[in-house]
């Protein structure tokens with residue numbers, strides 16, 4: 001990763017960090033820092049150090065991401081790293097801060113929120129923000145305790161790296177550390193800290209915050225910051241802010257297409273959980289579909305099904321309207337704002353159908369594809385056929401395997417045979433090898449099913465982290481066979497249906 005000219009390794013400011021007096025001296029950072037979000041100034045955040053946790057231990061580390069960050073194994077194995085990534089020591093040059101944002105939660109304006117338990121340690125010279133989630137109270141913690149539990153931290157860690165492996169835009173996770181310090185949720189659990197990594201953790205809610213308070217200078221500064229750092233092409237446009245809104249809409253469309261195609265339910269698509277970069281962010285009660293149920297609700301607190309699987313693309317559009325509303329004072333014209341938002345319905349169908357054609361092994365577009373994709377979803381919905389297995393077995397069949405493993409997933413064999421006839425006609429127009437290669441890249445063998453995460457969490461609570469490590473290995477390359485791990489790709493056990501994932505994390 002190239003180091004920028006303005007990269008600095010000395011502290012970005014010489015004024016003492018408020019509240020850091022009692023902390024032990026910092027440890028050397030494994031990367032150089034550059035000014036990033038912090039340069040926006042104190043209207044956007046509060047500087048404060050993390051709160052230490054007793055006797056931390058490693059739960060999981062992503063060595064792949066560490067390599068991408070230029071961090072060597074020796075550092076990632078060091079006690080310095082363990083202490084720094086738990087928030088017990090500062091990294092040299094880091095001035096941690098919690099950012100302020102607002103947002104719409106479950107369709108209602110929620111007012112001010114903010115990083116209630118996340119601290120931005122800084123931005124690396126390579127342009128990656130490093131954040132600790134669960135590192136203690138901040139001015140934005142509201143009723144919360146600033147902590148994250150081991151259970152939800154393992155889910156976030158594994159799913160971040162799984163999404164990356166699947167080729168779906170996401171924030172990443174470098175590590176999870178744990179501590180036996182108790183945290184009160186429905187029951188008493190233990191603490192953990194996730195080190196999250198992304199080019200930016202800015203959300204739609206950051207823009208809503210300043211716009212709702214009519215702080216137009218700050219809104220302008222934030223928008224300029226995001227355009228200059230993340231959407232430089234928009235600067236050339238006649239109306240850079242409208243171009244930026246349209247670009248966010250297109251990235252969001254690509255994100256949602258990725259989610260829908262892989263069968264991912266986010267669970268809490270509030271505007272404060274929508275990344276301005278179109279990344280999957282804030283893993284909470286998410287779920288990969290087992291049996292295909294288009295109405296599936298993964299969040300047990302979502303009684304109305306606002307964030308059900310089949311609602312997600314529309315909700316993303318609703319959220320983009322909130323962003324459009326927030327940017328309206330800068331664009332200055334309602335029609336141009338509406339026109340920019342149209343980029344979402346303009347992009348989503350092509351993004352989604354492109355992903356679905358990949359899953360079906362269709363190398364080119366044909367009239368009737370949209371109907372056939374819908375017919376495929378109806379077939380799967382009919383019997384709630386296992387979503388991941390269906391696609392994987394179909395890929396194997398197209399790669400030369402027998403059809404029975406796919407056909408056996410259905411009770412109504414006639415319905416399957418009718419579908420298969422149309423599918424065979426459609427695929428007969430192109431070489432089978434081409435279909436098989438495409439399908440191999442689009443149909444994962446491994447996704448982070450709820451029961452897999454649950455098994456790893458149960459063992460981790462007993463200090464056995466081997467299943468976390470195994471899952472990470474499988475999910476980093478989810479399209480590979482991984483011989484010996486057939487059980488991780490199999491149908492969920494009966495007990496999986498009873499797993500309830502609440503918002504509490």
Ligand code: AMP
Nearest residue numbers: 113114115116117141144145146147282
């Ligand atoms: P979420 O629904 O998890 O995205 O969280 C909504 C808001 O609540 C965000 O501003 C979070 O920072 C904050 N929050 C969630 N859990 C906690 C916690 N345990 N302590 C402090 N703030 C929290």
Ligand code: MG
Nearest residue numbers: 272273281282
């Ligand atoms: Mg959130």
